[in-house]
Amino acid sequence: MTPPDYAYLRKLLKECSGLDLSADKQYLVESRLLPLARKSGLPGIPELVQKMKSGAGALIAEVVEAMTTNETFFFRDKIPFDHLKETVIPALVQARAARRSLRVWCAACSTGQEPYSIAMCLKAAGPALAGWRTEIVATDLSPAVLEKSRTGIFSQFEVQRGLPIQMLVKYFTQAGEFWQLNADIRAMVQHRQLNLLQDFSHLGTFDIIFCRNVLIYFDQDTKAGIFGRLARMLEPDGVLALGAAESVVGTTNAFKPCPQRRGLYRLNAVPAARAGVVTMMPGAMKAVASAR
Numbered sequence: 598m599t600p601p602d603y604a605y606l607r608k609l610l611k612e613c614s615g616l617d618l619s620a621d622k623q624y625l626v627e628s629r630l631l632p633l634a635r636k637s638g639l640p641g642i643p644e645l646v647q648k649m650k651s652g653a654g655a656l657i658a659e660v661v662e663a664m665t666t667n668e669t670f671f672f673r674d675k676i677p678f679d680h681l682k683e684t685v686i687p688a689l690v691q692a693r694a695a696r697r698s699l700r701v702w703c704a705a706c707s708t709g710q711e712p713y714s715i716a717m718c719l720k721a722a723g724p725a726l727a728g729w730r731t732e733i734v735a736t737d738l739s740p741a742v743l744e745k746s747r748t749g750i751f752s753q754f755e756v757q758r759g760l761p762i763q764m765l766v767k768y769f770t771q772a773g774e775f776w777q778l779n780a781d782i783r784a785m786v787q788h789r790q791l792n793l794l795q796d797f798s799h800l801g802t803f804d805i806i807f808c809r810n811v812l813i814y815f816d817q818d819t820k821a822g823i824f825g826r827l828a829r830m831l832e833p834d835g836v837l838a839l840g841a842a843e844s845v846v847g848t849t850n851a852f853k854p855c856p857q858r859r860g861l862y863r864l865n866a867v868p869a870a871r872a873g874v875v876t877m878m879p880g881a882m883k884a885v886a887s888a889r
């Protein structure tokens with residue numbers, strides 16, 4: 598790949614998805630995009646770039662998608678999910694006793710292991726949430742991963758990564774070589790395509806936001822901007838979960854780490870611009886989702 602082609606791809610990926618590639622990542626781009634070029638009937642990356650420059654929108658979307666990292670697994674990092682079950686959900690159950698509803702956003706949900714892990718944590722609360730409206734909104738940039746997540750179907754390999762056997766038996770049904778999440782768990786998760794670089798205030802406010810292992814690919818300014826906008830989406834007593842290699846420290850003052858709760862963050866103060874955020878009721882959210 599020529600240096601100008603790499604510069605073009607770097608700029609485009611940063612603008613379209615936030616992906617911040619350092620100057621020495623040509624090998625990564627080549628290994629991800631060469632198969633795409635071949636699949637599109639093109640001999641190599643120069644021809645792919647040429648076609649992209651001529652305004653092939655669908656091809657650009659495919660390039661962006663090919664460059665995303667979709668690695669995920671059930672109950673990834675374990676500890677945030679333990680906190681969710683043991684402290685966060687019980688505290689919110691008390692705090693929302695009058696409202697009897699809980700909203701969770703799983704941003705950058707990939708193929709679904711994360712939002713369904715959250716769903717299993719909510720299920721584990723049992724009678725405490727009986728009759729409540731619980732919503733998990735799962736979003737991602739990539740239509741392909743969302744499509745897979747919607748099916749709730751996972752391979753033997755995928756269910757062996759992080760999922761306790763008791764949960765496999767309790768919440769999944771075997772279908773040949775695959776396992777499908779039971780309909781009640783699947784129904785707890787609504788899927789929507791969403792790019793974190795774009796406005797997401799229309800989603801309304803949430804009690805819990807998971808935004809894990811995606812900001813790690815962005816530069817400081819992009820991360821800071823997203824943290825600022827996430828802060829306006831979180832209820833004052835809500836919780837933000839980040840990935841094990843991610844932190845707010847040195848990037849934003851909007852959140853502070855929860856003491857003794859690794860991976861979890863709370864608002865430092867309620868952002869002044871909260872008045873501008875629409876709190877969308879669950880019914881309206883369902884209507885929007887089904888209109889897609």
Ligand SMILES: C[S@@+](CC[C@H](N)C(=O)[O-])C[C@H]1O[C@@H](n2cnc3c(N)ncnc32)[C@H](O)[C@@H]1O
Nearest residue numbers: 614665666669705707738739792793809810811
């Ligand atoms: C490494 S996976 C993380 C999945 C899950 N959150 C976890 O921690 O296991 C990163 C996901 O972020 C998504 N992604 C990348 N850039 C994005 C963007 N700008 N907006 C929304 N999602 C994005 C990718 O499509 C991918 O599914």
